[in-house]
Amino acid sequence: MKTGSMRYLIKEGFNNIRGNFSISLSSVVILICCLFLTGVVVVISAISNQALRVVEAQNKITVYLNSDIPESDALLIGSKIQEISNVSECNFCSKEKTMEKFSYVVPADVFDLLEGHNPVEPSFGVSMKDLSKYDETSNELKGIEGVESITDCAEWAKKLTHFNNAFSYVKICIIVMVILVSLFIISNTIRVTMYSRRREISIMKSVGATNLFIRVPFIVEGIVIGLIAAICASGALKIAFELLLRMIKDLAPVVSIFEGPTWSLYSAFIGMGMLCGVLGGTFSIARYLRTEGGEVFG
Amino acid sequence: MIKFQNVSKVYGNDTKALENINLKIDDKEFVFIVGYSGAGKSTLLKLLTHEETPSSGKIIVNSVDVVSLKKKQISYFRRTMGIVFQDFRLIDKMSVFDNIAFAMRVTGVPEKKVKERVPYILGLVGLQDKGDRKPVALSGGERQRVGLARALVNNPATIIADEPTGNVDPALSYEIVELLNEINLRGTTVIMVTHEHSLVKRFNRRVVELHGGKITSDTGKINSKALIKDEFKKVPPFQANKRAYKIKNASSHSQKVEVSK
Numbered sequence: 001m002k003t004g005s006m007r008y009l010i011k012e013g014f015n016n017i018r019g020n021f022s023i024s025l026s027s028v029v030i031l032i033c034c035l036f037l038t039g040v041v042v043v044i045s046a047i048s049n050q051a052l053r054v055v056e057a058q059n060k061i062t063v064y065l066n067s068d069i070p071e072s073d074a075l076l077i078g079s080k081i082q083e084i085s086n087v088s089e090c091n092f093c094s095k096e097k098t099m100e101k102f103s104y105v106v107p108a109d110v111f112d113l114l115e116g117h118n119p120v121e122p123s124f125g126v127s128m129k130d131l132s133k134y135d136e137t138s139n140e141l142k143g144i145e146g147v148e149s150i151t152d153c154a155e156w157a158k159k160l161t162h163f164n165n166a167f168s169y170v171k172i173c174i175i176v177m178v179i180l181v182s183l184f185i186i187s188n189t190i191r192v193t194m195y196s197r198r199r200e201i202s203i204m205k206s207v208g209a210t211n212l213f214i215r216v217p218f219i220v221e222g223i224v225i226g227l228i229a230a231i232c233a234s235g236a237l238k239i240a241f242e243l244l245l246r247m248i249k250d251l252a253p254v255v256s257i258f259e260g261p262t263w264s265l266y267s268a269f270i271g272m273g274m275l276c277g278v279l280g281g282t283f284s285i286a287r288y289l290r291t292e293g294g295e296v297f298g
Numbered sequence: 299m300i301k302f303q304n305v306s307k308v309y310g311n312d313t314k315a316l317e318n319i320n321l322k323i324d325d326k327e328f329v330f331i332v333g334y335s336g337a338g339k340s341t342l343l344k345l346l347t348h349e350e351t352p353s354s355g356k357i358i359v360n361s362v363d364v365v366s367l368k369k370k371q372i373s374y375f376r377r378t379m380g381i382v383f384q385d386f387r388l389i390d391k392m393s394v395f396d397n398i399a400f401a402m403r404v405t406g407v408p409e410k411k412v413k414e415r416v417p418y419i420l421g422l423v424g425l426q427d428k429g430d431r432k433p434v435a436l437s438g439g440e441r442q443r444v445g446l447a448r449a450l451v452n453n454p455a456t457i458i459a460d461e462p463t464g465n466v467d468p469a470l471s472y473e474i475v476e477l478l479n480e481i482n483l484r485g486t487t488v489i490m491v492t493h494e495h496s497l498v499k500r501f502n503r504r505v506v507e508l509h510g511g512k513i514t515s516d517t518g519k520i521n522s523k524a525l526i527k528d529e530f531k532k533v534p535p536f537q538a539n540k541r542a543y544k545i546k547n548a549s550s551h552s553q554k555v556e557v558s559k
Contacts, residue, residue: 005406200400203387206347207452208377209404210370296349296381297340297460 009213013220016193024225027189031229031276032236034178034185035269039237041174043261045167052160063124063141064148067095074122077146081124086137089127095120121148179276186222186280193221194288201288206296215285222281223274230273234266299324300346300456300487305355307341307511315341317511319355323489325455328482330498331491333508339491342508343460346489347379348372360455377405379456380449382478384464386441388433394444395420395429401448415451423447423477439470446477450486457481459490463497475501 017024063081065074071094081090093101098120103111128137141150194201204214238261300323307316316338323329333339344350345357348364357364360378367375388397395416402412420426423443433441442462449457459478463471475490475497482488492498498505507515 005403008403199387200389203389203400203448204404205373206376206381206383206387207401207404207448208373208375210373213404213406296347296376297344297383 005213006216009216010220012217013224016197016217016221017224020189020193020196023189023192024221027185027225028229028232030185031182031226031273032233034181035229035233035273036236036240038175038178038272039233039261039265039269040240041171042265043237043241045164045171046262048160048164048167052164061126061128061138061141062151063126064121064150065123065146066148067119067121069122069146071122073146077144078124080144081126081141084137084140086129086133087126088129089125091125093123093125095122098123179272182226182272182276183280183283186225186276187284189225190218190222190281190284191288194218194285202295211289214289215282218285219278219281222277222279224277226273226275226277226280227270228273230269233273234261234269237261237265299358299360300489301356301358302342302345303356303358305345305352305357307338307345307350308353314511316345316352319511319513321506321513321516323487325487326482326485328479328488328501328503329490330501330503330505331489331508332493332495332498332505334493336510337508338511339508340460341511343458343489343491346458347376347381377452378454379458380452380454382442382445382449382457382459382462384461386433386445386465388441388444388448390433393430393432394425394436397433397444398447398451401451405452407452419447419451422450437470438466439473442466442470442474443477446474446481450481454486456487456489459488461491461493463492463494468496471497472500 065077069077074092074094078090078092081087095118099118102120126141128134138150141147201214241261300321302319302321305316305319306314308314319338319342331339331342341350345352346359346364348367351365355365359375362375364375389400392400398416398419399412402415403409407415417426417429420429423446425440425443425447428436428440433444436444442465445462446457446459449459457478462478463474466474471494478488478490479501505515505517506513
């Protein structure tokens with residue numbers, strides 16, 4: 001196709017959007033919502049994966065003692081823990097110290113409600129020499145008198161893995177749904193444009209325009225709608241993630257380690273938006289040209 | 299040359315639209331196709347433009363077997379013909395110039411050639427001063443002349459006019475057919491479908507009559523050379539000169555026409 005013709009066809013594609021501005025705008029808005037939803041799902045999945053990696057990197061078990069246990073007894077339990085052959089390190093964290101840690105992340109008015117009472121349990125942070133002996137060590141720890149419960153990273157890792165596996169199915173379903181909805185929206189928008197231009201298409205057919213020539217402006221229209229939606233959705237996702245991060249940063253400083261939407265996600269958005277535009281445009285115009293769009297005399 | 303050989307068309311619901319049609323139209327002929335509604339006139343045109351394919355028989359247009367054309371070839375085949383519609387089929391948002399240029403642009407003609415050719419064609423149909431007007435600002439006759447200009451702009455070998463006078467008053471109908479007559483006299487084959495017997499009688503040309511999907515009468519080929527002489531006798535000398543000027547220059551597409559006032 002010649003450059004002059006291509007320029008004319010691209011211009012016609014933009015004219016299609018201008019000619020059906022309200023429908024094009026509503027399509028862009030719906031697509032932004034669809035892509036934003038996909039982005040949220042992808043970011044949640046990425047954060048969950050990052051959290052899993054962080055948890056897996058730690059091999060610490062937290063051993064909680066009875067809350068009313070005196071500190072001297074607690075230190076005795078500590079020496080019993082040290083005696084376990086697979087324990088490499090054992091650090092005591094008193095009720096007061098734990099409370100102090102909480103004070104950094106929990107608002108002060110929560111402490112007022114406690115009226116000086118300290119409900120937290122003293123604990124030991126226990127590191128293991130050999131992670132393969134995890135279950136044995138964990139059972140030995142549970143068997144020590146005065147130990148209330150143990151919370152270990154492996155449990156969290158298991159929970160996170162379960163969540164990740166379940167969420168990956170949800171993620172795939174949502175992405176497939178979003179792609180289908182996007183294709184449907186773009187095809188419908190282009191069909192509306194086609195019907196509003198059916199007279200022009202019939203004239204084009206009568207004077208011998210090729211099907212490719214008739215198709216290109218509609219494909220351009222689809223690409224432009226998809227591209228605008230992808231750019232807006234990327235921007236919205238970035239802003240939303242940063243706002244959320246700013247809001248919860250004070251509550252949980254640890255969230256700052258999570259990486260939000262990346263450039264690869266934005267690129268995927270743009271690719272997906274454009275692909276939906278190309279496919280939506282191609283399918284709808286091909287179907288139209290096969291049926292009523294092929295008529296000259298009508 | 300256009301040739302229909304034993305052409306029949308039966309639609310899906312067993313409606314016989316055309317039955318065993320044998321018709322030969324030579325180059326540069328002017329043929330009226332007449333008949334009542336449902337006679338098969340529209341089907342004949344649809345077969346000619348490959349909008350429909352015959353159930354049986356052969357259609358040859360300028361040595362091309364229309365029936366065996368591949369999908370991709372249809373658009374190129376249609377470029378050899380110009381179509382004039384009863385309802386004009388003009389695009390209201392475009393100017394007269396752009397309506398005509400549209401037919402060139404969609405076939406990929408460079409803009410420079412479009413700018414040369416469209417004013418020439420506008421002059422040919424007598425609308426040289428109305429290029430920037432919108433179709434709604436024109437009379438029915440003028441709109442049909444725009445339709446005719448659009449059909450002519452790609453220099454087709456054949457003009458197919460589907461009841462071009464159906465939406466214009468009788469005086470303007472004459473004007474439209476007169477214009478088609480002029481186009482034919484400069485060497486373009488014209489096939490015109492019409493209901494108007496008065497027009498057919500007035501322009502002494504070949505008439506093919508369809509009834510119930512069959513050709514019921516065909517006056518046969520009329521000698522165009524004799525007609526040209528007759529045509530010139532009918533109109534005053536000034537008009538005749540004007541027409542001669544147009545006909546003489548019609549073959550040169552790049553030449554701009556200066557129509558006498």
